[in-house]
Amino acid sequence: MNKHLLTMHNITKTFPGNGVKAVDCAELQVGTGEIHSIIGENGAGKSTLMHILAGEIIPDTGNIIISNRNIELSTPSIALKNGIAMLHQHLKLIPELTVLENIILGVEPSTKAGTLNSKDALNKINKLCKEFDIFVDPKKLVKNLTSDKKQITALLSILYHNIKIIILDEPTTFFNEIKADTVHKVIKKLQNMGKSIIIITHKLKEAIEISDSITVMKSGRTIANLNSSETDINHLSSLILDGNSKIKSNKPDIQKGSVLLEFKNITYSQGAVNYLDINFHIKKYETLVVTGIRENGLEILEQILAGNIQKTTGDIIYKNTTTGNKIFSLRKIGAGYIPSDRIKKGTSIKSSITDNIILLKYKFFSKWGIMDSKKINGFVSKLIDEFGIIGSGNQLISTLSGGNIQRVMIAREIDANPELFIFAEPSKGLDILSKQMIYNKINHLKKKGSGILIISSDIDEAIKIADRVLILHNGKEAATLINKNLNRVEIGKIMLGLNK
Amino acid sequence: MDHKINDSTLKATLLAMGSALIITIILLIFSSNNPLQSIVFFFTGPFSNTYNFGNMLNKAGLLIFAGLGMSIAFRSGMFNLGGEGQVYAGATAAVLVSINVNFPNRYIGIISAVIIGIISGALIAGFSGWLKKQWNTDELISSFLLSGIIIHFTDYLISGPFKDNSSFLNSTVKIPTILFIKQFLDTSHFNISFFIAVIFTFLAFIFLFKTSMGYEIRLSGLNRKFAEYGGLPINRHLIIPMLISGGMYGAMGSFASMGSYHMGIKGFTQGFGWNGIAVALIAGNNPAFVIPAALIFAYLDAGTQVAMIHSDLSFEFGNLIKAVIFFLITAKKLNLKKEYLYD
Numbered sequence: 001m002n003k004h005l006l007t008m009h010n011i012t013k014t015f016p017g018n019g020v021k022a023v024d025c026a027e028l029q030v031g032t033g034e035i036h037s038i039i040g041e042n043g044a045g046k047s048t049l050m051h052i053l054a055g056e057i058i059p060d061t062g063n064i065i066i067s068n069r070n071i072e073l074s075t076p077s078i079a080l081k082n083g084i085a086m087l088h089q090h091l092k093l094i095p096e097l098t099v100l101e102n103i104i105l106g107v108e109p110s111t112k113a114g115t116l117n118s119k120d121a122l123n124k125i126n127k128l129c130k131e132f133d134i135f136v137d138p139k140k141l142v143k144n145l146t147s148d149k150k151q152i153t154a155l156l157s158i159l160y161h162n163i164k165i166i167i168l169d170e171p172t173t174f175f176n177e178i179k180a181d182t183v184h185k186v187i188k189k190l191q192n193m194g195k196s197i198i199i200i201t202h203k204l205k206e207a208i209e210i211s212d213s214i215t216v217m218k219s220g221r222t223i224a225n226l227n228s229s230e231t232d233i234n235h236l237s238s239l240i241l242d243g244n245s246k247i248k249s250n251k252p253d254i255q256k257g258s259v260l261l262e263f264k265n266i267t268y269s270q271g272a273v274n275y276l277d278i279n280f281h282i283k284k285y286e287t288l289v290v291t292g293i294r295e296n297g298l299e300i301l302e303q304i305l306a307g308n309i310q311k312t313t314g315d316i317i318y319k320n321t322t323t324g325n326k327i328f329s330l331r332k333i334g335a336g337y338i339p340s341d342r343i344k345k346g347t348s349i350k351s352s353i354t355d356n357i358i359l360l361k362y363k364f365f366s367k368w369g370i371m372d373s374k375k376i377n378g379f380v381s382k383l384i385d386e387f388g389i390i391g392s393g394n395q396l397i398s399t400l401s402g403g404n405i406q407r408v409m410i411a412r413e414i415d416a417n418p419e420l421f422i423f424a425e426p427s428k429g430l431d432i433l434s435k436q437m438i439y440n441k442i443n444h445l446k447k448k449g450s451g452i453l454i455i456s457s458d459i460d461e462a463i464k465i466a467d468r469v470l471i472l473h474n475g476k477e478a479a480t481l482i483n484k485n486l487n488r489v490e491i492g493k494i495m496l497g498l499n500k
Numbered sequence: 501m502d503h504k505i506n507d508s509t510l511k512a513t514l515l516a517m518g519s520a521l522i523i524t525i526i527l528l529i530f531s532s533n534n535p536l537q538s539i540v541f542f543f544t545g546p547f548s549n550t551y552n553f554g555n556m557l558n559k560a561g562l563l564i565f566a567g568l569g570m571s572i573a574f575r576s577g578m579f580n581l582g583g584e585g586q587v588y589a590g591a592t593a594a595v596l597v598s599i600n601v602n603f604p605n606r607y608i609g610i611i612s613a614v615i616i617g618i619i620s621g622a623l624i625a626g627f628s629g630w631l632k633k634q635w636n637t638d639e640l641i642s643s644f645l646l647s648g649i650i651i652h653f654t655d656y657l658i659s660g661p662f663k664d665n666s667s668f669l670n671s672t673v674k675i676p677t678i679l680f681i682k683q684f685l686d687t688s689h690f691n692i693s694f695f696i697a698v699i700f701t702f703l704a705f706i707f708l709f710k711t712s713m714g715y716e717i718r719l720s721g722l723n724r725k726f727a728e729y730g731g732l733p734i735n736r737h738l739i740i741p742m743l744i745s746g747g748m749y750g751a752m753g754s755f756a757s758m759g760s761y762h763m764g765i766k767g768f769t770q771g772f773g774w775n776g777i778a779v780a781l782i783a784g785n786n787p788a789f790v791i792p793a794a795l796i797f798a799y800l801d802a803g804t805q806v807a808m809i810h811s812d813l814s815f816e817f818g819n820l821i822k823a824v825i826f827f828l829i830t831a832k833k834l835n836l837k838k839e840y841l842y843d
Contacts, residue, residue, distance in 0.1 A: 306729070331731030339729065348723040355719065359730040366712040373710070 004068060005196055006030040006053075006165055011062035013048055020430075022048040023059070024220035030165065035187060035197045037207035037228075040217035040240060041492075042294045042457035043428070046200045049217070050167050053198075054086035055079030066164075077106075083164030087171065089295065091154045095143035099136055100125065103157040128159050132186050146271060148179050155186065166190060167198045170295055172206060184210055202293045204236045204496060216240060233498060241459075241492035257284030259319075260420050260451040266314035268300050268475075276300045276475045282420065287442065287452040289462040292472030292495050294425075298455050300475065302340060302424050305453075306330065318420075336418030338409050340425045340455075346409050347397050354380050354393040356408055360416045387411040388437065403434040414441055421445060424455045439465050459488045459495070473497045513782055516828040517796065523828075524800075524821050528807075531817060538811040545806025546799050552806055554688025558760060560791075560798035561694030562752045566776025567783060567790040568697075568704045569748025574785040575708060576741035577721035578629065579640040583773020585647025585654075586624050586746045590617035590753030592654045595764040596662065598675035609679045614754045621750020622743045624650060629742030633735050639742065647773070658766045670766035681759035693755035697794075700751075704787040717741055749773060771822065775801075778826045800825060 008028040014021050023045040030036045038046045051057040053064065055073040063070055066082055073079045076086075093102050100118060103125060109117040125138050136145070136152045145153065151171075158166060168187070172180035187197055187210060201207050207214050208228050216224040216239045224239055261282045268276040276297045282288050292298050303309045304316075307329050316323045318333050330337045339345045347356050357380055358365065365376050380393040389407045391400055397408065413421065423442065427435040442465060446452050456462055462469050466483045471494045478494045493499045525539060532538040546556045566583060573580045580586075594617035603609030628646060631637040664673040681691045708714040720727040720737040727734050752772060757764060779797055783789035804818035 329731075331729075337729070344723070345725045345729050348719055348726040350722045351719065355715065358715075359719075359726075359732075362712050362715050369711045369713060370706075371710055371712055371715065 004029075005032045005034075005066065007063075007065040008049070008053065009063045009065065011049060011052060011059050011064075013052065013057060013059045021220045023052070026062075026217070026220065026222045027225070028215055028222060029225070030196050030198060032164075032196055033191055033194045034213065035191055035199065035211040037199045037201055037211040037214045038217060039201060039204060039207050039214060039236065041459070044217040044240075045220040046217050047169065048220075050086060050169065050198065050200055053079070053084060053165075054167055055084070056086075080161060080163075083162065084167070085158045085161060085163050085165075086167040087154055087158055087169060089169040091150055093142045093150060093154060093157075095141070097142060098138065099140055099142060099145070099153045099156075100138040102142055102153055103138070103160050105157070107161070124160065125156060128156055132159070132189055134182070134186065147273075151183075163195065165196045165198065167200070169200045170202065171199060172201075172203065180206075202296065202496070204233045204240075204498070207236070208233065218242075237493060237496055237498055238489070240496075241489045257286065257449070257451070259283050261319075261453070262315075262317040264315040264317060266304065266316065267312045268304060268309070269312050274475060276304070278470075278472070278475075278477045280470050280477070280480065282451040282453050284419070284449050284451050285446060286467045287446055287454060287465055288468050288470060289454045289456055289466035290470045290472065291456055291459060291462045291491065294457040297472040297475035298424075298457055299340075301472075302455050305422055305455075306337065306339060330420075330422065333420070334416075334418060335420040335422060336413035336416055337422045338413055338424060338426070340428065342405060342409065347405055349398040349405075350396065352394045352396055353384070353389065353391055353400075353408055356397055357383055357393075357412050359412055383411040383415055387441075403430050406430060406434060406438070410438060410441055414445055417445075417448070418450060420451050420453070422453045422455070425458070426454060426456060427458065427461055435461075459491050462491065463488060471495050510784075513784065513829070517782070517825070520800075520821075520825040520828050523824050527817070527820065527824075528813075531813065533812050538807050538813055541807040541810045542803040545810070546802035548806065550686040551688045552802060554683075554685030554690030555805075556798050556802035557685075557694055558689040558691065559801060560794045561697040562756055562772065563775055563779050563794035563797055564694075564697035564701060564790055565748045565752040565755070566772065567779030567794050568700055568787055569745035570776045570780035571783060571785040571787055571790060572704060572708060572717065572748075573741045573745035574780055575721045576717040576737050577724060578632075578738065578741045578745070580625050580628070580643050580742060580745040580749075581640050581777075582625060582628065582643030582647030582650075582746070583749050583776045584769050584771070585650035585773070586621035586749035587753040587756070587769045587772045588654045589624055589650050590621040590750030591757040591768070592657060592672075592753075592764045593617050593620040593750075594754035595672055595675055595757045596657070598679045598758065599662075599673060603679070606678045609676075610681060610758060613675075613679065613758055614751065617754025617757075618747045618750040621753060622747035625746020625749070626739055626743040629739035633738045639738075643742075654764075655766055658764045662764070664763070672764040674763045675758070679758065680762055681755070683759070689760040691755075691759040693759045696755075698791065700748075701787050701791055704790075708787060713740070749776065752776070771819075774826065775822070778822075778829055781829050797825070 006029065008026065011023055011026040012021065013023040026045065026049050028049065038049070040046050048057060052059050053073065055076040055078050058074055064073055071082055073082065073084070079085070100121060104121045109120045111117040122138055129135055134152050136149045136156070142150060142153060171183050190197055199211060208231065211228050214226045214228055214231065214236070215222050216236065218240065259281045263278055263280050266276065266278050267274060278297070278301065280288065280290070290298065290301060304311050343349060354376065358376060361379070362371065365372050365379070377393060383389070384391070384393070387407045387410060389411065390404055397405060400408070426438050426442070430438070442452055454465065463483065463486055468480060469483055469486065469491060470480045471478045471491055473495055474497065478497070528538050528542060529535040546552050570580065594613040597616045598609065598613045603612065624646060625643060628639045628643040631642050632639045658672055659670050662672045664671055681693065683689055683691045708718065716727070716732045717737050717740070719732060720734050724734055761768060775797060779790060779793045782793035782796065800821060804813070804821050807813050808815060808818055
C-alpha cells in the first residue's frame with residue numbers, strides 16, 4: 001500500500017485562553033485506498049487533528065503533505081480543492097433547503113444561460129445513490145428527513161465532489177446495528193474506488209473490523225500506529241486507558257442523607273434509536289459522577305436535566321414530587337447548574353463580570369425594582385476575592401481566560417448554596433491549579449449538605465471526586481459503583497463495553 | 501458595565517457621521533447652482549433665527565422619544581420596524597380624544613390625550629411582541645406590516661369620517677385651543693415636550709442600568725440562551741420592550757400633534773419612525789447618548805429645510821441626505837441584528 005498519500009507531521013495546536021495543548025506533536029500517515037481509524041478518549045485530540053486536516057483549524061506548527069506536496073490548509077474550501085472533506089457528527093445542513101440544494105451548495109452547476117442546471121445535478125446524485133446503494137429523495141426538504149436520511153444527504157454532499165480523503169466523525173454513533181452496517185458498506189465501497197477514509201470512533205470493535213490501520217491518541221499525542229490485523233480490543237483498550245494509576249480514589253462518603261433527585265427508568269429515543277436509558281438517585285451529602293463517552297448518552301442526559309429536551313419515558317422525581325410531563329426546570333427548584341457549553345450558555349460573554357455573577361441574586365439586591373449598586377459591588381468584590389477571579393467587576397467576560405471564566409460561573413453557582421448542584425465537564429480545558437480549586441469547592445459544598453451530580457467524560461476526574469460512579473455504555477447504564485479502589489482501566493473497560 | 505461606550509464604537513460612529521457630512525457637501529456642490537450659498541444655509545440655517553432654532557430643538561425632542569424607545573428594544577434584542585404607524589396612531593388617537601371629549605381642565609385634557617397616544621403606540625408594537633411570544637412570528641416583519649395597515653387605516657380616519665371639510669388640507673379639525681401645549685421661542689413649535697423628553701432620557705437610563713427589569717432586558721438581548729439558563733423571564737421581555745418602544749413612538753406622535761400641529765394631518769410623519777432607529781443606532785442604544793444623537797439628526801434635518809427654502813435645493817434633496825446618514829450608520833451597526841438572526 002502506498003503509505004504516502006497523506007502525511008501529517010509534528011502537528012501542534014494550543015488553544016488560546018487555557019494554554020492546553022489540544023494536539024501535541026501528532027503524526028499521521030494514510031495511504032491511498034486505506035481505511036484508517038483514530039481512537040482515543042474524549043479530549044484526546046482526535047477531532048482537533050481532523051479539523052486541522054479539513055482546514056477548519058489552523059495548527060501552530062507542523063506540515064501536511066499530500067502526494068509528496070507540502071500544502072497549507074487554511075480554509076475548508078482549500079482542503080476541498082485538495083480533495084479532503086469531513087463529514088461532521090453534527091451535520092452542517094440547511095434545514096429549509098431541499099436535499100438537492102444542500103448537496104450542490106457552493107458548486108451549483110449552471111446552464112449556458114447562467115441559470116441553475118438542476119437536471120445535471122439530479123442525474124449525478126441519482127447515479128451516486130445507485131452506485132452506493134443508498135436512497136434519499138433529492139426534492140425533499142432537509143428538515144422533513146429522518147436522522148439517517150440527513151446523514152446520507154451529508155454524505156452525498158461530500159461524494160458529489162471529487163474527493164480523495166474522506167474524514168468521518170463518529171459515523172455510526174447514532175445508528176443501530178443495521179444502519180451501521182449500511183454505513184460500513186458505503187465505506188468499503190469508497191475504499192474499492194481508491195479513496196482513503198479516516199474514521200474517528202469510540203467503538204474499538206468497529207475500528208478493528210473495518211479499518212486497515214489504527215492510530216491511538218492520548219492527551220493530544222499520537223501514541224501508537226497499528227495494523228488492525230496485528231491488534232485486538234484488549235490491546236487497544238489498554239493503550240487508551242493506560243495512564244496515571246497513582247490518581248487516588250476519593251474516600252467515598254456513604255451517606256444516609258435523604259434522596260434529592262431521582263431519575264426513574266428515564267429513556268430518550270428518536271424513532272427506533274435509543275439514546276439514553278438510565279436509573280439513578282442522588283442523596284444529600286454525596287457526589288455522583290455519571291461518566292461515559294460524551295456522545296454516548298452524557299450529552300443527552302445533560303440536555304434532559306437542563307430542560308432543553310424532554311425524556312421519552314420514565315419519571316423525574318425531585319424530593320418526592322414527580323415533575324410529570326412538563327419539561328424539568330432546574331432553576332425553579334433552586335438547583336445550581338454549570339453547562340458544558342460555557343461560552344454560549346453558561347456566561348454572557350459580552351457582559352461584565354458583575355452582570356454575570358449576580359444572575360441568580362439580582363432580585364435579592366433590588367428594592368422596588370431598583371438595584372442597590374453599593375450592595376452589588378460589595379457582593380462582587382467578595383466573590384472575586386473568595387474564588388480567586390483575576391479581574392474587576394466591570395470587566396467584560398470576553399476579556400477573561402478560560403479558567404477565569406470558569407471561576408466566575410463557579411462563584412455564581414456555589415454562592416447561591418444550591419441543595420442540588422449539577423456540573424457538566426467540570427475541568428474541561430483547565431490547568432491543574434484551577435481543577436484543584438474547583439474540586440475543593442465542590443467537596444466543600446457537599447460537606448455542607450448538597451447533593452452533587454457531575455457529568456464527566458474524564459475518568460480521572462470521576463475517580464478523584466466521586467462517591468459513586470455511574471458508567472454509561474452506548475447510553476445505557478452499564479454499572480454503578482462505589483468509588484472504593486476504583487481505577488481508570490476498570491471504569492474504562494465498562495465504558496467501552498469490554499467488561500464481559 | 502456596558503453603559504460606557506467603547507472607543508471603537510465611538511470611532512465608527514464619528515467616521516460614519518463624518519462621511520455623511522462629506523457626502524452631503526459633495527451632493528450640495530453638484531446639485532446647487534450656487535453651492536457656496538447652499539452650504540452656508542445648510543450649516544448655519546438652524547441657528548439663523550429663533551424660529552429655526554426652536555423648530556430644530558422641537559424636532560430633536562420628538563426624536564429623543566423615538567430614540568429612547570428603540571434603544572430599549574434593541575437592547576433586548578427586539579426589532580421594532582413599525583415606528584411610522586405607531587407615531588401616526590399615537591398622534592391621531594391623541595387628536596381624536598382631544599376633539600371628542602370634554603375635559604374639566606386643560607391639564608387633565610392634555611395629559612389624558614398624551615397618555616392615550618402613548619397607549620395606542622404601545623399596544624400596536626406590543627401586539628408584535630405578543631405574536632413573537634405566542635408563535636415565534638418575527639417581530640421585525642410583523643411590526644413593519646402592521647404599521648402599513650395602521651397608516652392606511654389612520655389615513656382613512658383623517659380623510660374620511662374626521663375630515664375637516666372647511667380646510668384645504670387633508671386633515672381633521674383643530675383640537676380645542678385650550679388643549680394646545682404652549683409654544684415658546686417666537687412662532688416656532690418649540691414646547692415643553694423637549695424637557696419632558698430630557699426627563700424621559702434620565703428615566704430610561706435608570707431603567708436600563710439600575711433596575712432589575714433593565715438587567716433582565718439587557719441580558720436577554722445579549723444572550724437569550726444565558727438568560728433562559730439563569731431562569732430570567734425571557735418571554736416577558738419579548739413583549740415589554742416592544743410596549744416601551746411603541747409607547748415612546750406614541751409619545752412622539754401625541755406631542756407632535758398636541759404641541760406642534762394641533763390637528764391630525766394626513767401623512768405628517770414623514771419618516772419619523774425610521775429616524776428613531778437612526779437616532780438609537782447613532783447613540784449606540786445608550787439613553788445617555790440619545791440626546792446628542794437626536795440633536796445631530798435634528799440639526800441636519802433643519803439644515804436641509806432651511807437650505808431648501810432659501811436656495812435652489814429640492815425637497816427630495818433633504819430626504820437624500822437623511823438616507824445617506826441612515827445608510828452609513830446602519831451599515832455599521834446592523835451587524836447586531838445579523839448576530840442575533842443567525843445565532
